[in-house]
Amino acid sequence: MIFHTPILTLLLVSALAALVALWSAGFGISVLRRWDPSSGARGQLLLERRTELVSTLFALVMAAEAAALFLFVFNADRMAALFVGAMCAVGTLNVNGYGFPALTGQIATFFAAAVWLVLDHVDRLGRDYPLTRVKYAAVLAIAPLVLVTGGLQLAYFLNLRTDVITSCCSKLFTPANAGISDEMAAVDPATALWALAIAAGLVLATGLRALRSGRGHGLFALAGGGYFGAALVAMVSTISLYVYENPNHHCPFCILKPEYGHVGYAFYLPLFGATALALGLGAVSPFAARSSLRTPLPAVMRRLTLWALAGFAAYALVTLWVIARSNLILFG
16 A cells, blocks of 8 residues: 555655755754854855755755645545545545544645745845745744654555545534534535635735735735635535535535546635735735845735735635536525
8 A cells, every 4th residue: 555656755755855854954953043144254154055055955845745735635535446435535534543634734734835935935035035044943843843744644654454444525524423524514504605705805805905005914814814714614514515516415525536527626726825825925024124125025925915816716716616507506
């Protein structure tokens, strides 16, 4: 099982990310202690050169970790056929107790990686690398997350057993049981759609304000996080029902399958990408007043805001399209 190509790829990325994260964290301690861009000492010059190398390698593994989230879910969906009782990725992740914790860790790592990549990009805009201390403090926070996620992923793959009877999504995402997935499924469809519409309005309002004034990106990040939560709840509670044209099928993973046109990717790719950009904007917004960033940063923040708004809008448009074409009638 562990020798499947996608699994080996995920484990290789995880191992590489862990090694680079540990190395970068060790170097980050030196940066936090000795970084002084105003100094012309030999030690500072060597530190600046090493910073470029470490930052580039860490950025590469963070990009790989971000991509690994989608490979992890894709692989879980493809492997469902190997386990008795599994219909989609839910069944595969339920084979042992490490599946969903590993997925949660992958999601957290995705957003942490995206925020760090935005910090790194903005830091390179300034002539004096104004966010170097900030991004290496972030490395120290991200490194344990990478290690824990990698450990959970390894434990999950090592404990996969094809002779285990697993639970399908119809048992997990149902209002009849207890748990967060079941609470999401139990949310009234009208309430879920109204919450999503309100979250979309807040995203649009804060995004337009940020575009016009160049301020308020922190509020845009908060609105984006709220939209992400509302979108996931709406997906489980309501939107998935329209995709399946079944009022009792709440699974947010089956929509990734070919029989539903892989429409799930049209939902999740823009949603995750837009949320990541919004969070990245929130992370860099406190540093917009730095002297070396005053000229180049506004254009970058404007471009990222536009991309984030486009991603949130794409999720909303796909939602409207799915509801409009569905034969299911939830509201009289």
